Amino acid sequence: MTAEVNNEVFVPQFEWIFHSGAVFDGHRLVPGASAVAVSGGIVSAVGTDAELRALAGPSTRTVDLAGRLITPGFTDAHVHAAYAGVERLGCDLAELSGAQACLDRIAEHAGQPAGPENPAGWVTGGGWYKGDFPGGYPDRHTLDAVAPHRPVYLINRDHHSAWVNTRALELAGIDASTPDPADGRIERDSNGFPSGTLHEGAMDLVARVLPPVTDQVLAAGIRHAQEHLFSVGVTGWQEAILGSYGGYPDASAAYRSLAADGALKGRAAGALWVPRDTTVESVPALVESFLERREANAAAGFRTTSAKIMVDGVPENYTAAMLDPYLRPCACAGDAPADERGLLYLSPEVLTAVSIALDGAGFDLHLHVIGDRAVRTGLDAVAAARAANPGSAGRHHMAHLQVIHPQDIGRFAELDVTVNAQALWACNDDQMTELTVPLLGGERSGWQYPFAGLEAAGARLAMGSDWPVSSPDPWQAIHVAVNRAHPDYPDAPPLVPDQALALTSALAAYTSGSAWLNRAPGGTLVPGAPADLAVHSANPFDLDPAGLSSLQSDIVLVGGEPVFIRSTADSGDALLQRTAP
Template sequence: MKYEVPVPNAEWVFHSGAVFDGRRLVPGASAVAVSGGVVTAVGSDDELRAWSGPSTQAIDLAGRLVSPGFTDAHVHAAYAGVERLGCDLAELSGARACLDRIREHAALPPEPGNDAGWITGGGWYKGDFPGGYPGTDLLDAVVPDRPVYLINRDHHSAWVNSRALELAGITASTPDPADGRIERHADGTPSGTLHEGAMELLARVLPEVTDAQLEAGILHAQDHLFSVGVTGWQEAILGHYGGYPDASAAYRSLAAAGKLTARASGALWIPRSTTVETVPALVESLLERRKLNDAAGFSTRSAKIMVDGVPENCTAAMLEDYLRPCACAGPEPSGERGLLYLSSEVLHAVSAALDAAGFDLHMHVIGDRAVRTGLDAVAAARSANPGSAGRHHMAHLQIIHPDDVARFAALDVTVNAQALWACNDDQMTELTVPLLGPERAAWQYPFAGLAAAGARLAMGSDWPVSSPDPWQAIHVAVNRAHPDYPDAPALLPDQAISLQAAMAAYTSGSAWLNRSPGGSLVPGAPADLAVHSANPFDLPRQALSSLRVDLAMVAGSPVFDRAAAASASPLQRIPSA
């Protein structure tokens, strides 16, 4: 099959491979031509040979796949970049490796402006520590004299040492905030882990994260995302959260300077302190921020609402009690059923107002009660605003009551999946399932059921919560098993989706959700593309995690070239017809 836009002598021709256009593997297509930053033709090698001229840069795919660049629909690029430039624990495995890295970092001199000598960073994994939450004793043993604040991979908890607690004035008499919890010893003294809103108790004493640091972090993250084929993303929180300031100014600066070369957008944070009375003023302020960001070339049409927390610390909102005791309290008292950070009344009011103002709702939902409450809020917003074109979506979606699966398609709510989590790893088997029990554990990440019911699918990584490499997430979406746990049984294998569906979700699905022009390889589309190390449709599905990205482009310009990084050999050319 051949599609054309008549542009002679293409700047680039990718040939002798396979083509995924964002929705399907194109039958008979083996080549793609690019000129002027857009795709100009897709077809067979013979059909596209006429597009080659003396100046054409020809890339021999040698059977590899070319696809649209991936779009990450939920990522914290600013946080990830800053943390990678600090005390980075994200790539480590095991408590000992974490402690060794922290000790090494503590040997470095504090950065300018860090008068108290804070050690900050993050990326530790709950599954590496008994019970999921490490204590001050471990940190005190390696850093006794400097304060330490390390966010865990899911960004719902922070690990601190005694010096940090001392500087913040957190003691046995410090009450838990309404939207969080302090882990404590039996006598009430803080044990070293702070959950959700309790992380904010350190905000006043933490060293400031400057705009310059945020800019450096975003650029560092951009390079890393390009290396895994991600050419566009949505920054999932733009606001003050977890000790970080709003990164909007850093994004504006980079966009205006032409340094933000990815197709990045952002979601403006809805504070947990929002009330019905403050909704009108909040929406007006968001509109002003959106206008300011738009003027700099950075789109922020989404609004991020964190509906609940996560099950491992009992803050995910559940319809029924957790099976183990946990201490949770919030604006809607619910015994042992987790937290709703906004009451149903507030969630309905802010969702309807945001929808009316042209914002796409981006909801964090984990527990089945959060899912149902969020869907109810979208239903109310759709009813209040007939003809709404909001591209509303829910991220994470871990536990969905079967009665709510069909509601996603009915309400046109996109499933923003973090597929890498849909597996049996240490966190799932040791921390999550014991709290849920077998019935609710069988409702986790029902991707196939949602797709069969007609729901739209998009994908994201939630990096630095988990790897930003889409091939790792696609592997799990297709296998329901993580490559690092080869002996673990698949998690609900009937909820696996096809490779085509997973790739479509991570390309055209996420690009549509982000209102990005990328996500497809058809004539006239931006030449945002990725060349992969093999054709995944020819591989056993158990080998998908082995794939790498060899080349990535944005608007026809290379932003990552694995071969060029390894050697300076020039690109080969093919003769023109």
């Protein structure tokens, strides 16, 4: 910790010293370490209080951790920050509980005057929860009662369905004669008329007539989302869809402008969206466009390292691809098969072709997979890409991974496919017990979110939130990963409890695991690493696991600069002080 120049010994004076706590370095709780020093935007040293405080100077800022934990900043490996920010600035239903609370919020927005950029007076936003409505999906008449004259388009929390009212259907020209698109489905009433919920590609039937979401709106949303992510200790993330989806345009231009202006402070990367109408013949042009977009984004300081492919949907609307049929026939009108097994949005042939081409072009594959057939099909595509491109360094990953056939567990390590887990979902909440398990049955329900089995088989682990689908707070997801139960459902039994992760594994996945996946600096607290770090409100290794969800991030730094300080007497500004001269 000293330097010698011209035979004189100089002792560095650190800018920051965090002392008297516990240190998790991204992989483990460091034995004997109680302090971290920061200078020049990097981690300078990790050691004991005595070792580091002896090197404090008159300008050193010291933080008394008082037994708390300091970790690398969290990296969210799968988030929709642009969508989340825009929706939080619009009709935001994400933090509400119950149908009536949603309707009250919608009525409030419907009562606001229309603006020049929205002459039809559209009410847009999202975040409604399927578990709040009978059968999982509300109808247009419920919306009509609170917004009879204003068109309404509200995306649900998982972003696989939209709720619309009668006026919205009229403006979009949708009626009983409108066919379901190939990649989606329209919920219908007994007369075949759209009932008000649109799934997957059917969302676009209304989204195409919405007022445009401008780059300025997206940029405002990203800035808003960034501040919220910092407040929960997230210092880096992967924007999981950069392309036209669900009424949103590509947010790349907004990210480029923020990066160029220095307003993008977090370590953000992005995944370019592979459209669901991709064909084998269109793959070369797609890859060429991706290469051009990657270069343009990189020139502005925004990395687009991945390609996002949505292999299937979600089980609650029968679009997750299953090896065996759902236990309940699809209730939709038309010619739904009695042995419904869900959707593969790209045929195996197309998925394999695009995976090989994108891997060969240096993109990491980011695959949305929910059902066991989607998992197997995705693994087959990665295997083909690895075989076609020997020596490929692709950091391919699969997000969500709800149902995995036991025969496929070992393939993740064999193919070096990272598990990109959204651990908050691995619990028995209303949606799981009332909507999901009845469709899957007992055996397949026991295959859900097998994190411990994947880890034991040697798979890499990363974590993300899928915000605004669910909370971006990593401590909520870590709580469920460790307990397999949600703090809001204390009386519910754990979901497949033998698949719980140790706290060390969950923390490592959300820090070093996700940063590695994102090809981002940081994710560790070791000398020389970027000083992206978070001080938390307690040491979770001292807590009962049932209390993990109570933790908060109190101080957050990116590159050695504070981006969030919780302003309470015992955890925010009062922790910051300068040493005496």
